[in-house]
Amino acid sequence: MDQHDTTDVAIIGAGPSGAAAASWLVRAGYRVRVLERSHFPRFSIGESLLPQCMPYLDACGLLAAAEAGDFQPKNGAAFCRGEAYASIDFRDKFSPGPGTTWQVERADFDQRLIDAARAAGADVDFGVTVTDFRADARQPQLDYTTDGGERGTLSARFVLDASGYGRVLARLEALDKPSSLPTRGALFTHVEDRIEAAEHDREKILIGVHPRHADVWYWLIPFRHGRASVGVVASAKVLAAAGADDDERLWTLINEEPRYARLLKDATAVRDVQRLQGYSADITRLHGPGYAVLGNAGEFLDPVFSSGVTIALDSAVRAAPLVARQLEGENVDWHDAFEQPLRRGVATFREFVDAWYDGRLPRIIFHPAQPARVKEMIASVLAGYAWDATNPFVAASRRRLNSLAERCALDAEVTDP
Ligand code: FAD
Numbered sequence: 001m002d003q004h005d006t007t008d009v010a011i012i013g014a015g016p017s018g019a020a021a022a023s024w025l026v027r028a029g030y031r032v033r034v035l036e037r038s039h040f041p042r043f044s045i046g047e048s049l050l051p052q053c054m055p056y057l058d059a060c061g062l063l064a065a066a067e068a069g070d071f072q073p074k075n076g077a078a079f080c081r082g083e084a085y086a087s088i089d090f091r092d093k094f095s096p097g098p099g100t101t102w103q104v105e106r107a108d109f110d111q112r113l114i115d116a117a118r119a120a121g122a123d124v125d126f127g128v129t130v131t132d133f134r135a136d137a138r139q140p141q142l143d144y145t146t147d148g149g150e151r152g153t154l155s156a157r158f159v160l161d162a163s164g165y166g167r168v169l170a171r172l173e174a175l176d177k178p179s180s181l182p183t184r185g186a187l188f189t190h191v192e193d194r195i196e197a198a199e200h201d202r203e204k205i206l207i208g209v210h211p212r213h214a215d216v217w218y219w220l221i222p223f224r225h226g227r228a229s230v231g232v233v234a235s236a237k238v239l240a241a242a243g244a245d246d247d248e249r250l251w252t253l254i255n256e257e258p259r260y261a262r263l264l265k266d267a268t269a270v271r272d273v274q275r276l277q278g279y280s281a282d283i284t285r286l287h288g289p290g291y292a293v294l295g296n297a298g299e300f301l302d303p304v305f306s307s308g309v310t311i312a313l314d315s316a317v318r319a320a321p322l323v324a325r326q327l328e329g330e331n332v333d334w335h336d337a338f339e340q341p342l343r344r345g346v347a348t349f350r351e352f353v354d355a356w357y358d359g360r361l362p363r364i365i366f367h368p369a370q371p372a373r374v375k376e377m378i379a380s381v382l383a384g385y386a387w388d389a390t391n392p393f394v395a396a397s398r399r400r401l402n403s404l405a406e407r408c409a410l411d412a413e414v415t416d417p
Pocket of ligand 1: 012013014016017018037038044045046047048049050128131162163165166167168186276279297303306308309
């Protein structure tokens with residue numbers, strides 16, 4: 001006979017958003033059960049965090065567990081395009097809050113977070129795939145299958161979908177909505193980087209721009225112990241033209257960017273090259289009767305500003321107290337209290353992503369003499385403080401980015417007529 005269990009809160013997926021919500025809710029006294037399809041530790045992309053993650057981890061009781069990972073410290077983002085180089089230090093930012101964070105191997109990071117949630121009392125089942133869902137305001141239900149082929153049903157008082165690219169409820173509740181962003185693909189691997197160059201700052205992600213294709217960009221994310229994550233993002237057409245297989249394509253494109261070619265000349269890969277394509281996704285709504293959707297299971301924009309884990313944690317920290325209020329019998333307006341404020345920060349990132357790909361943001365970033373106050377405001381958004389409406393680049397992102405990019409273009413015309 002199929003197993004039938006009950007809990008207060010069922011969570012689909014044990015990535016950062018699932019672990020954060022589980023940790024918050026179990027510490028608040030609720031029974032929490034997390035169902036995770038894979039077995040940890042498992043590889044995941046999404047390795048460069050933003051400082052805004054730190055208060056979120058703290059709010060869920062997970063900061064100490066992450067600190068114990070002794071991850072590579074990160075204090076900003078550097079950008080290169082040909083010989084042009086610009087560096088943004090997150091510690092010089094407009095918004096209050098931490099200015100540093102980490103670059104993490106996600107297999108280890110995610111394991112630490114879910115272990116801490118478990119230590120706090122959450123039940124976590126690995127090798128359990130959620131296959132079906134019945135929405136209900138009082139008793140939503142999940143069906144699942146274990147690796148061993150056993151089937152079961154879990155009844156909860158509330159369900160959080162933290163299934164990331166699994167997008168469980170988006171699929172089962174027909175909430176999927178195409179992203180407004182064009183389809184791009186990423187090729188990536190981990191390397192022993194053997195970078196000796198003094199010019200390289202290991203405490204920053206390095207984002208490079210392809211010399212001929214302005215919308216093709218690279219990441220270099222240094223880890224501890226001489227390892228790094230390296231990847232390239234491009235259209236399927238550019239990727240296909242770069243070689244016969246993904247390994248050749250990644251290294252061909254890396255070698256076309258002079259600084260990347262120089263930095264990575266002695267690097268050796270320690271993982272097979274992996275490809276992710278069409279990862280940008282959206283959803284019609286982030287909540288329904290007895291459920292809410294967290295992190296990547298909802299909307300995912302684009303990796304260029306490393307906003308994924310920040311948004312995932314923001315959604316968990318926002319949703320968990322609302323779940324608690326609902327379980328205490330309050331009537332929660334999920335649209336006003338969860339979806340709208342969450343989407344406001346996502347919209348800030350979207351403006352920055354759009355401005356990156358249409359050339360406005362590179363113009364701003366590579367401008368040699370940006371006023372300090374403006375740099376601080378941009379640093380704030382890039383550090384993840386995308387919900388701080390006192391920052392003019394949050395409150396009116398598009399208008400501010402437009403006028404600043406125009407000014408930078410005029411400056412460039414004056415200095416280089
Ligand atoms: P996930 O971390 O994806 O966790 C979801 C979990 O749910 C998984 O463990 C999965 O096994 C489980 N699951 C799925 N389906 C089921 C099911 N049916 N039943 C049970 N369990 C299930 N973000 C950053 O912050 N920094 C970066 O540098 C960065 N770089 C990126 C580069 C690329 C190319 C891409 C595509 C994304 C990048 N991201 C980055 C985004 C980042 O990967 C995600 O935003 C982040 O992992 C989302 O966390 P999550 O908790 O929502 O989901």
